[in-house]
Amino acid sequence: MTDARSDEALMLAYRDGDAAAFEVLYARWRSRLYRYLLHQCGERGLAEDLYQEIWTKLIAAREHYEIHAKFSTWLFTIAHRRLIDHYRRSSARPTDTALWQDEDDQGDPLDTFAGPEVLEPQRQAHTAELRAGLLAALDALPAPQREAFLLVEEGDLSLEDAARVAGVGRETLKSRLRYALGKLRAALAEFQS
Numbered sequence: 654m655t656d657a658r659s660d661e662a663l664m665l666a667y668r669d670g671d672a673a674a675f676e677v678l679y680a681r682w683r684s685r686l687y688r689y690l691l692h693q694c695g696e697r698g699l700a701e702d703l704y705q706e707i708w709t710k711l712i713a714a715r716e717h718y719e720i721h722a723k724f725s726t727w728l729f730t731i732a733h734r735r736l737i738d739h740y741r742r743s744s745a746r747p748t749d750t751a752l753w754q755d756e757d758d759q760g761d762p763l764d765t766f767a768g769p770e771v772l773e774p775q776r777q778a779h780t781a782e783l784r785a786g787l788l789a790a791l792d793a794l795p796a797p798q799r800e801a802f803l804l805v806e807e808g809d810l811s812l813e814d815a816a817r818v819a820g821v822g823r824e825t826l827k828s829r830l831r832y833a834l835g836k837l838r839a840a841l842a843e844f845q846s
Contacts, residue, residue, distance in 0.1 A: 660724030790840035
């Protein structure tokens, strides 16, 4: 059974003591948040540590939660700030794209292009190449463009909310996203049949 309440209503319910509301929020956002972190830092262990810290911060902040923005904006602002703190403490940025595969992920989003039937071996190989190409292209993006793309795609944030999280103006975020999409399309052009 799914809970039809908004994320914000769930967070308010959790703030007021409804532990089941947190479970629903966690189920809705765990995969997206984890993928965002993994794509940003490229290191599974680090992403897992950051992931746990972010949920811990959210739990600790629940008593003071007020709706000032969408829940997703609030969650990804916490994640963005935690990443910034990490980058300030360490100058290196791991980028091993082989670590970007999430074993707990509920399916490969690229498999949706194949339809409900089982993929043929040739199609499976093409999908694997496409996924590897997408991950490599994403990793090759400049950090601000990658972040803009991930906030909109993984965070499901509007341009305004993504700009707020990134600490830039809407037009700057929009420009970063446009450049990111152009570079990703160009990198993936070879996979077009």
